[in-house]
Every structure is written in structure tokens, then in C-alpha cells.
Amino acid sequence: MERIVHTDDKGRNYDAWKGEDGQFVIIGPGEGLVDSLELPEPFATRLHNVLHSRGLLNSRELSRRSKELFGALQEALTIDVQRLNEAYYQYEQEDLGGRND
Secondary structure (H helix, E strand, O other), rough: OOEEEEEEOOOOOEEHHHHHHOOOOEOOOOOHHHHHHHOOOOHHHHHHHHHHHOOOOHHHHHHOOHHHHHHHHHHHHHHHHHHHHHHHHHHHHHHHHOOOO
């Protein structure tokens, strides 16, 4: 078996074992983990990928590196803040015809 990064159809990255038959065994983060929190897309996928990139693949890692979980949430929310800021800017440019108030 070979350890790889597998990306699913939602764009979520997983550490996985790939067998010679092409089948995957997910190591983590767990499939459906962020979905169980009922988070909206694309935030759920961003959070999942931040957890993956930080190596928070299972509860054992979380207990060893609990501060990383807080950092992962902050990182995922920072992306949303940036997107919200951009949305405000676009809205004002389009809605106000480019006028600055």
C-alpha cells in the first residue's frame, strides 16, 4: 500500500492508503466529519482542508495538539472574512454604479 493524498469530488483532501487494486482507505480527516456539524458549503470543505493541511487527522492528534484546532478554525474563518470583505466591495461597486459615498 502507498500513502497518498486523495481529493474527493467536493475538493476535500484526505490522507489515504491506496492499494494495488486502486481502492482507497481513508486515514483522515474522517469522511463526513465536518458534514456532521451541518456547516454550509464551501465553508465545510475549507475547514476540512485546513484540518488536513495541519495534520489534524484524528482525535489522537487533536488531544496532542489542541491549539492547532483553534488555529484551524481561525484560518477557515479568516478566509470567510476575506470573502465577505470582497463581497461588500463588489456589491457596492455594482449596486452603487461605482460611486463612493
